[in-house]
Amino acid sequence: MSKGVKIVTIGGGSSYTPELMEGFIKRYDELPIKEIWLVDIEDGKEKLETVGKMAQRMWDSSPYDVNVHLSLDRREALKDADFVTTQFRVGLLNARVKDERIPLSYGMVGQETNGAGGIFKAFRTIPVVLSIVEDIKELCPNAWLINFTNPAGMVTDAIIRYGKWEKVIGLCNVPVGAMMAEPELIGKTLDELVYAFAGINHFHWHRVKDLQGNDVTSEIIDKMYSNDSGIPANIHDTPFFIEQLKQMNMIPCGYHRYYYRSEEMLAHMLKEYNDPDVGTRAQQVKQTEAELFELYKDPNLDYKPEQLSKRGGAHYSDAACETIASIYANKNTQIVVSTKNNGAVPDLAPDDVVEVSAYVGAAGARPIAFGSFQPAERGWLQLMKSMELCVEEAAVTGNYGLALQAFTMNPLIPSGETAKRVLDELLIAHKKYLPQFAEKIAELEAAGCIVKGEVAKDLD
Amino acid sequence: MSKGVKIVTIGGGSSYTPELMEGFIKRYDELPIKEIWLVDIEDGKEKLETVGKMAQRMWDSSPYDVNVHLSLDRREALKDADFVTTQFRVGLLNARVKDERIPLSYGMVGQETNGAGGIFKAFRTIPVVLSIVEDIKELCPNAWLINFTNPAGMVTDAIIRYGKWEKVIGLCNVPVGAMMAEPELIGKTLDELVYAFAGINHFHWHRVKDLQGNDVTSEIIDKMYSNDSGIPANIHDTPFFIEQLKQMNMIPCGYHRYYYRSEEMLAHMLKEYNDPDVGTRAQQVKQTEAELFELYKDPNLDYKPEQLSKRGGAHYSDAACETIASIYANKNTQIVVSTKNNGAVPDLAPDDVVEVSAYVGAAGARPIAFGSFQPAERGWLQLMKSMELCVEEAAVTGNYGLALQAFTMNPLIPSGETAKRVLDELLIAHKKYLPQFAEKIAELEAAGCIVKGEVAKDLD
Amino acid sequence: MSKGVKIVTIGGGSSYTPELMEGFIKRYDELPIKEIWLVDIEDGKEKLETVGKMAQRMWDSSPYDVNVHLSLDRREALKDADFVTTQFRVGLLNARVKDERIPLSYGMVGQETNGAGGIFKAFRTIPVVLSIVEDIKELCPNAWLINFTNPAGMVTDAIIRYGKWEKVIGLCNVPVGAMMAEPELIGKTLDELVYAFAGINHFHWHRVKDLQGNDVTSEIIDKMYSNDSGIPANIHDTPFFIEQLKQMNMIPCGYHRYYYRSEEMLAHMLKEYNDPDVGTRAQQVKQTEAELFELYKDPNLDYKPEQLSKRGGAHYSDAACETIASIYANKNTQIVVSTKNNGAVPDLAPDDVVEVSAYVGAAGARPIAFGSFQPAERGWLQLMKSMELCVEEAAVTGNYGLALQAFTMNPLIPSGETAKRVLDELLIAHKKYLPQFAEKIAELEAAGCIVKGEVAKDLD
């Protein structure tokens, strides 16, 4: 890295890229970037060019001399990279629309990282990310891979478990949101509190202490019930039952709503799904993205527009930039990341990927040992991690029985004939991106299985 | 025991008692009983007398001189007992009707040992069983406790964990059923197969080998899909998905249907619930029981009537007799029991109670080490055991937050406002039997909470 | 096996073979043997022929028609075998003499299965047994492998771990000895007691209950201190400290003397070593064996001679015959065996081989879950198992650093320069049987390392 840092972003045509650029510009002093490569696929070429030009304008208006290279050739870009970030979406937003609408058409949660949709996002993404890892091993074996492609936990786990690549850190913006919102509830700043997170991606809990070492989690919980903060924009704000939170004396992440308030979350999603003026989250995001790209086309725009912050993933890219800078400058910043457990969560295996508070520096993420959970959280966590392991193995092997096991275990999918129907329809709907399941899909099609969900018609 | 064995049956007024007597008579040579005490409570006095006389008649028609004592005084009966069996039902069948109909009235599974009903059966039963354990410690400290009161797994676990009483074995008839039905599917007898069960009560799996040491589980699975045996009478016979069973290469117990085919099981239960001519299982059982007691009144009946076998719990009492005889005569019979894990299921803690194949002899149950499960079964099992631990602790402490946690974790209870409503209504409905929750119940009543489920009116 | 059982014994020229024959003849009714193959290597040809003829005479004087085939061609013999037993000794007794005398010449324990000698027996044996496993996979893939080649624990573990062969049971006669000697100490027969063994081969403990379920371990311990039974012939009879046994409330195996009374055991071994009229154990055994083979040459001897019982390994072969019969006839006999843990000893990994009470039947050995040990025994056991894992890996890879790690961990080898010297001398002394260490041995020889122990001269 002596001649300056080379960063490669796979899925560079994403609307998030300007946030990433802003993060790098802000940290240039500690992270002296030389070149940035934005990589995308043919289907994303137009967006890549739009956002790529915008990115170059941002650097040009900064005091730093950084070139933004655009490429459709991943291997060319990866050569000698120092950091690779992944933010791609296999099948683009249309695939997400299917992940949402097909389950919802059968009355089940349809969501990007949870339930049937989350499982299929993993099925599409894991094989691609493993092929990227093979390229990294060959072309830039010293690089760190910073993954924020969802489902970030399973993807990171698969990179280590199946890709045998340990230099990876998975990121998520959810913990950042909690730490931004909660302190003021009890009249503190973040600097005045000590946060400890543990669990898995989109399924973690945290505890908080003050600077006298006193646990203030219970105090924050009390305040949350008069002041409804700390909830990511893309999660409906049904409150948790306070009796439950007081019993656990921890604060769950927003996504726990799907599991702790299934009834209300499903009702809300179905309402949006059934309202043609609203639509599911992916449909809303498509609209937001279209607007963002219109803005990006403005040749005078050379800074991250305000509107981007309203996109659900705010702070994602900032977390990525901070992680990269912490590794590069050995800053030992405390960040909540997906990384190999190593015992930090004793209720899971040492080689499982978990999402925990960690200190990030030159040696990567060093997770802080959290200790054992009480039975309720332990049981949930062990179920969810086991489900992830089934999903990952099915994603790698194309084993249908295992996919069905994952569906059956998933608490957001009521097991039975309809669940199997949804599994089969999603296989067919995503056929193009699921070569590992080709044989089963052919068998289903031969048996006359078709996508009945009303989303199929306009998306391929 | 030199002067003959003394057996005490708590809940002796049960309709199952004749099966128990039959089992003892059959095994008199290896288990020389001197006296049997049938104990029940005031509310069960009439049934106790009916079935008690019937029991004495059975012994009188046998070659053996055994006295059947009837008592409403548990402590008098327990004095110097060698074996204590528990088959009582706190709140009788009416309580079970509420466990079934209140959840079903809100569209959720209502069942004796699963879902909300199973949790409340544990809430009512555990405090009573712990008070029995205290009596045993004082009055018959050398006795073995053979529990077949449901939920047998949680009750047995609580006896060891909270009662600190290790001389207990929990029993269930479900494994017996599987072993009676499956061998013929592949043209074998039970003697020609080696069964290995592991899991927890009503949530276990088994594997089968033949005498050449070959795994024949897969072969049995294949046959199950042309011949639908091996399913206990009280479980609707929706088949499992064969792809799922082939993937796990184990056979789940019948109760797994609630978890692997939730949609169909719920639909079936709701259909029965809504049909006034059918009713829920408890209502059906009430009818069967009434008929049985009519039979028992016949002063000429001195053998177990055929009709008893049709009652769901067939083989329960036989399993109990075999267990007692195996302990007494150190027979080392292989029986599937609920007992302390000790590592037999490495995915759970060594001090958790599990249900496993064990050799039963003078030293009690010695579980056979089963080894680790694959992720899918492991995750399910860890979730369910953790839920049980929450239920037990709530049963002992009356902690409402923990009860809510158990409800939230339970896969048969969709979390949310309705679940909390069901929890609250069940608390009120079972108020009489839940002194540990008295404070919370008073609070709920003060807030105007009432049982809205249509079952409440005629059952108290 | 329809046409009768075929048994192959590798190391068939052993002086134990008549005991094996006696055991098979005794059990013919439940184990209908058709043919027995005794296999040995060229160096053992003479002994094989002597003992082979003797074996055939034993069968000829029985009512059964069984042919004893002698072969120097292992692969010819293994074809279609039903059971393979291993009782060979790589390097014969001369190698054992070196294992004993080289460490002793430096003032360290020199013993067949413990300390430096035990480690080297594993180094020589494991590669050979793994090559046998490869032959079994090819030539008799349905066979069970019954191993009583020492160190039986490590050899059995290596067969499963590195050979990937699960149909193996390791046997040892030590537990048999304890169960034969102890009951009478408290005026009981073995039938009146329940034994539970757990640990690893030559390093296990046991607890005993009576038929009322009471723990009588402490009572046996008390009696052991007035009546010194239960100690295998080849272990000097220094008693354990009674305070230690009472604290653990378990009975260690005889080999624990090396660890619990190191001072006295070493002194005793050095005394024998230094006395030219006594010599180390292997030297004594050589004498015994020579005498036995003289007896076997007698063409009129057609039964196991009394003298064989005085050889240290009495009951070994009987345990093997019982194990084979139990598998064949699915007898579910309780036998203490080396087998995969599967959780039976929760303090070790589920896939470690342990030595535990197990029920042996058609599905092999099913270990009884023993539960966790208290800290003292747990710590010892975890150390010893870890040491075994180092030894096995070094045996497979020839990794010198790992061999040194094993030496350093081994409680019977005081670490330091002398330990390293002993390691190096043993490598050179056993050069012929350690191809995996060839490179290191060459390096040592190039550096002038020679065997200084006075044993080397006459043994190659």
Add this chain to the structure above:
Amino acid sequence: MSKGVKIVTIGGGSSYTPELMEGFIKRYDELPIKEIWLVDIEDGKEKLETVGKMAQRMWDSSPYDVNVHLSLDRREALKDADFVTTQFRVGLLNARVKDERIPLSYGMVGQETNGAGGIFKAFRTIPVVLSIVEDIKELCPNAWLINFTNPAGMVTDAIIRYGKWEKVIGLCNVPVGAMMAEPELIGKTLDELVYAFAGINHFHWHRVKDLQGNDVTSEIIDKMYSNDSGIPANIHDTPFFIEQLKQMNMIPCGYHRYYYRSEEMLAHMLKEYNDPDVGTRAQQVKQTEAELFELYKDPNLDYKPEQLSKRGGAHYSDAACETIASIYANKNTQIVVSTKNNGAVPDLAPDDVVEVSAYVGAAGARPIAFGSFQPAERGWLQLMKSMELCVEEAAVTGNYGLALQAFTMNPLIPSGETAKRVLDELLIAHKKYLPQFAEKIAELEAAGCIVKGEVAKDLD
């Protein structure tokens, strides 16, 4: 703490106190101390006054207004303390002389924290420290306890396990020494390396990475064999075997020499023991201490004298000051501490105290998850921790059998009659400080057991 920090040092009369003062003065800006209480017992009164005056002079010559209070009344001193440090030595150096010379007189390692001596230091110290904890609970329940009384690992573990006090951190200077010595071996500064320590006190290993994330442990090992640094002053400098270190790819702590090079360490200790001009370590320290106290008496000395650095425990007090400042100012400094495992070392139980790299801040020490060890280190560590647990329980209960178990397990004590003799003599020699063993000691004395080691005469 609003009015300034109150620090109480139990064992304040120690010769280390000036180093502690220096550390506090240096950090005054981040740790605004108001008062310091030095507490000692009657026997240490003279030393307390000497070092206390010296301490006050050090503060008086600083810019800060801090009062140093001297007290023989622990409870008076503890009132409202913010931090309590423990550096006392039960029985003073004379007790340590016995811990060293009695075992050595029987040819065994005699050492402050290892072998028989270390066990007896724990026996004397743990009851005292637990009584201090009771005072803290009553008099200063918000205080942090910073323990550097040896054996620091067992003492810290006992505080949490038996004292039920979680606000404790145990400290040791050994890791500091390694981190000061090693970087220059490979031409780096400490800032350019990432250290990861794990194990237990005086029995840990570490790995090192550079700022590119590459493991450089092996490189350091190579350099250690041409440049012999990194070894604490009180450990003889026998090198480890390089083959062993390369195999483990970790660097052991200096105390591992006792275990990895037992032969040479013992020989060295015996040489010093037998040389009247040298004497054991405690005897050398007594001499050093006498000289230090002479210096301290100089009314003009107002700074830490150079000679103190030559005392073995250099950096101990500095580590303590840094720990206190890190807690107070939530600095999140990386420090190697003894703290509750919480999974950081998955090979030990989550509630065991371990010694690991941790981030220290307002919430105390947050250990960094290290991950599982390989078999060799795992086995050693599990043995040693189990031995510690036996020692602690024996220290609390006075159970002689458990003390004997600990002696038997300890790798530095060859088991047998002599070991038992040493145990018994040490019990008698330390009788005054071992009330928990009073009954056993009386029994030993009644049986005529006396201290034969030649040290006893002049030390009481």
